[in-house]
Amino acid sequence: MIGREDIRILLESEGLSLLGVVRLASEPRFVFFEKWLAEKKHGEMAYLEAYKEQRRHPQNLLPGANTAIIFGLPYYLGDTLRSPGGPRIAQYARLRDYHKVMRKKGESVLRAFDGASSGKVFVDTAPLLEKALAARSAEGFIGRNTLFIHPKKGSYFLLGEIFLTAELEPDNVADIDPLRRSPEGGCGSCRRCEVHCPTGALSDYSLDATKCLAYYTIEHRGPIPGEYKKHLGKYVFGCDICQLVCPYNRHLEIQKHELRFPETPPLSEMATMSQEYYEKTFGGTPMTRAKRAGLQRNAQIALSVEAKRIELPPTPGGPANYRSLGKPITQADVGLRIDVYLARDFLFHSRSAWQSLLREKKVHVGERSVKSSYLLRGNDEVSYFCPQVQEPAVNKDLRVLWEKDGIIAVLKPSNLPMHEGGAYRLNTFCQVLKDTVGPEWAPTHRLDRETSGLVLCADTQALRNELSESFRQRTMEKMYYAIACGLPEREVFEVDQPLGETKRTSFRLKHWVIPDGAPAQTLFRVKERSGKFTLLEVFPKTGRTHQIRVHASWSGLPLVGDKKYYPDESIYLEYLDHGFTDRVKGACIADRLCLHAASVRFIHPLDGKSYEVSTEVPADMKKIWDQCQSQ
Numbered sequence: 001m002i003g004r005e006d007i008r009i010l011l012e013s014e015g016l017s018l019l020g021v022v023r024l025a026s027e028p029r030f031v032f033f034e035k036w037l038a039e040k041k042h043g044e045m046a047y048l049e050a051y052k053e054q055r056r057h058p059q060n061l062l063p064g065a066n067t068a069i070i071f072g073l074p075y076y077l078g079d080t081l082r083s084p085g086g087p088r089i090a091q092y093a094r095l096r097d098y099h100k101v102m103r104k105k106g107e108s109v110l111r112a113f114d115g116a117s118s119g120k121v122f123v124d125t126a127p128l129l130e131k132a133l134a135a136r137s138a139e140g141f142i143g144r145n146t147l148f149i150h151p152k153k154g155s156y157f158l159l160g161e162i163f164l165t166a167e168l169e170p171d172n173v174a175d176i177d178p179l180r181r182s183p184e185g186g187c188g189s190c191r192r193c194e195v196h197c198p199t200g201a202l203s204d205y206s207l208d209a210t211k212c213l214a215y216y217t218i219e220h221r222g223p224i225p226g227e228y229k230k231h232l233g234k235y236v237f238g239c240d241i242c243q244l245v246c247p248y249n250r251h252l253e254i255q256k257h258e259l260r261f262p263e264t265p266p267l268s269e270m271a272t273m274s275q276e277y278y279e280k281t282f283g284g285t286p287m288t289r290a291k292r293a294g295l296q297r298n299a300q301i302a303l304s305v306e307a308k309r310i311e312l313p314p315t316p317g318g319p320a321n322y323r324s325l326g327k328p329i330t331q332a333d334v335g336l337r338i339d340v341y342l343a344r345d346f347l348f349h350s351r352s353a354w355q356s357l358l359r360e361k362k363v364h365v366g367e368r369s370v371k372s373s374y375l376l377r378g379n380d381e382v383s384y385f386c387p388q389v390q391e392p393a394v395n396k397d398l399r400v401l402w403e404k405d406g407i408i409a410v411l412k413p414s415n416l417p418m419h420e421g422g423a424y425r426l427n428t429f430c431q432v433l434k435d436t437v438g439p440e441w442a443p444t445h446r447l448d449r450e451t452s453g454l455v456l457c458a459d460t461q462a463l464r465n466e467l468s469e470s471f472r473q474r475t476m477e478k479m480y481y482a483i484a485c486g487l488p489e490r491e492v493f494e495v496d497q498p499l500g501e502t503k504r505t506s507f508r509l510k511h512w513v514i515p516d517g518a519p520a521q522t523l524f525r526v527k528e529r530s531g532k533f534t535l536l537e538v539f540p541k542t543g544r545t546h547q548i549r550v551h552a553s554w555s556g557l558p559l560v561g562d563k564k565y566y567p568d569e570s571i572y573l574e575y576l577d578h579g580f581t582d583r584v585k586g587a588c589i590a591d592r593l594c595l596h597a598a599s600v601r602f603i604h605p606l607d608g609k610s611y612e613v614s615t616e617v618p619a620d621m622k623k624i625w626d627q628c629q630s631q
Helices: 004-013 030-038 052-056 098-111 130-134 192-196 213-219 226-233 267-271 275-282 286-307 338-345 351-359 429-436 461-472 547-554 569-578 582-588 619-630
Strands: 017-023 067-074 119-122 157-164 235-237 322-324 363-365 382-385 399-404 407-412 452-458 477-485 492-496 499-501 511-513 521-530 533-540 595-603 610-614
Touching (some): 004 067, 004 098, 017 130, 067 098, 067 130, 226 235, 226 286, 338 351, 338 363, 338 382, 351 363, 461 595, 477 619, 511 547, 521 547, 521 619, 533 547, 533 619, 569 582
Parallel strands (some): 452 595
Antiparallel strands (some): 363 382, 521 533
16 A cells, blocks of 8 residues: 655655645544534525535545545745735746646556555635645644644645545644644734735634625725725735735745736736636636626726826826815715815814815816815725925925834934924825835834834734723833933932813913823933033833923923924914024024934734844934033
C-alpha cells in the first residue's frame, strides 16, 4: 500500500501540496455550521442548507470510505494590501477553472493506488465541510478569517480531497489552539483580518456572508446594498484582504500559473458586455459563478466608485470649484430638508448662508442644483460651490517615523492645519498625508495648527476607531515638550482644573478654566530652566481642547508663541487684525507655538503589544529655546 511520503511525492509532481491524511468520521464542527445557518449568516446561499447529513457524516459521500487525503493547489500571485491599480479580481479567480484542473490532478494520484482502493476526488462541489476536515490533520487550523491556515504554507490554497476505502495511517489529530500562537499555528491575539475587513464581516472566528464583499460580488443576485458599493473600488470579483494581512502569508513564494487575467479586464467593457464577450472572456474561469448580469453589475458600480475619485474637468461655472461634502447620506438623514442638514452637520456656513448658496444654485445633488426644500434621499451625493483661491503657505514637510501593520507615526511640522476649514482646503495635514503616503491614510487624533509633533495615522477606519477609543479610555500615554514664559515654583506640579468654552472673552471662541467644565488634568515637569523661561515635559491625562495651553496659561506660565492664550487678549486681537507685529513679537517671543508632541505610547490593536515612538525637540523650537537662553 502506498505510504504518506509516496502520496506527498505524487501530489508535488502534480503541483499540489499534501495538507493532511485523516480518518473519515462524523464531523465535530458540524454543530458550529448548524448554528451559523440558524443565524442566517449564509445569506442567499440556500444550497448550504441542503444535504446536511452528508456534511455531518462525510464518509457517506463514498460507500465504504475510511480515509481522506487533503490536498491543496497553492495560488498566491504576489498581491499586497497596497498593490497599485484599480478594482481587482481575487487571485484565485485569475486562473483557469480550478475545479477541472484539480480534479484531473487528483485522479492521476488516485490511479497510483492501482486498484488497491476505491476512491473519489472532490473539489469544492460536494456537500462537504472541507476546511473542517482539513483542520483534523496535524498540518493546520482554521483561523479568525475562517480559512484553513498551514503555519508554514499560509492560506492561499484551493482545497481538494481524495476519499479512499483503504485505511491509510492518518495524521495525529491537530491539537492547535487557535486562541494561542505557537510554532504549530494559532491566531492568538492577532486580529488583523477582522480589523482590515472593509465591511466588518469577520468576528470571533465567524464570517457573516451578508457583510462580505466576496459574497456580494460572487454569490448575491440582484442589487448590492448601498453601504457595500463603495468597496467595489477595491475588488470587482471576490476579495483577498483577510489573506493579504495575515502574518502566515507574509513570506510565500509567488506561484507560476497560466493566468487568464493578469490584470482586470476594462471595466467599461465588462459593464456593457454582450453574451458573446462574456463567454469569450470569462468562459472556463471561476468568474462565471457571478453570471454575466452579476459581473456587469459589479463593473458598473466599480466605474461609479472610480469616477468619484477622478477630478472633474473645468467647465463653465466650474466643476473644479465644487467640492463634495465627503459624508454619505445615512438612513437617519433621509427625508431631511437639505438646508437643515447642511446647517446641522457643516458648520463652516450658517443656515442662512447655505440657503443663499442654494438660491444661487451653488449646491448640487449629483449633477443638478436643488432648492432649500429638497428632501434628502439615500445615496445622494452633495457638493457645494467652493471657489479655488490662493491658500496661505504652510510647511508640508511630513515624515513617517515608524510603521507597523496599518499604523504609522507621522512627524507633523508647525504651521500645518490638520483638517479643511477657513482659508485652508488643500494645504492641510490630511490632504498632504493622502498625497504623499496614500489615499487610505488618515489621522486618529489631532494637533493644533501651530503644534508640531507625532500624529498616529491608520489605513482603515476600524484601526482609527480602536486608537481613538484608546485616547478616550486614557490608555494612550503622550508627552509634549513646551517652552513657557516664567519659572514654576516646583519641579513637578499637576493642574487639575475643568475646562470649557468661556463667555468672558473679547473674541469669538476661547476655552478656559470654568467651574462646570469637563474634567481635565495635566502634569508638568521641569526639564530645564533658563533666565525667565522654562523647558517643560508635559503629560496630559485627559484630552480636552487646548488643554495644555490653557492649563499652562492659567498657572501663570503661558507658552512661548501662544497668541491666543497670552494673558493680555489685546495681543491676540492685534495678531488677528495685523499679523505678527513688533508688539505681538515682544509679548509672545516666537511666531510659532512652542509645543511639540514628543512621544506616544500605545497598544497596537492587532497584536496587543505596547509600542512607544519618540522624537527630540525640533530644530526650529530648539533655536527658539537658544534665543530664550540668551535673553
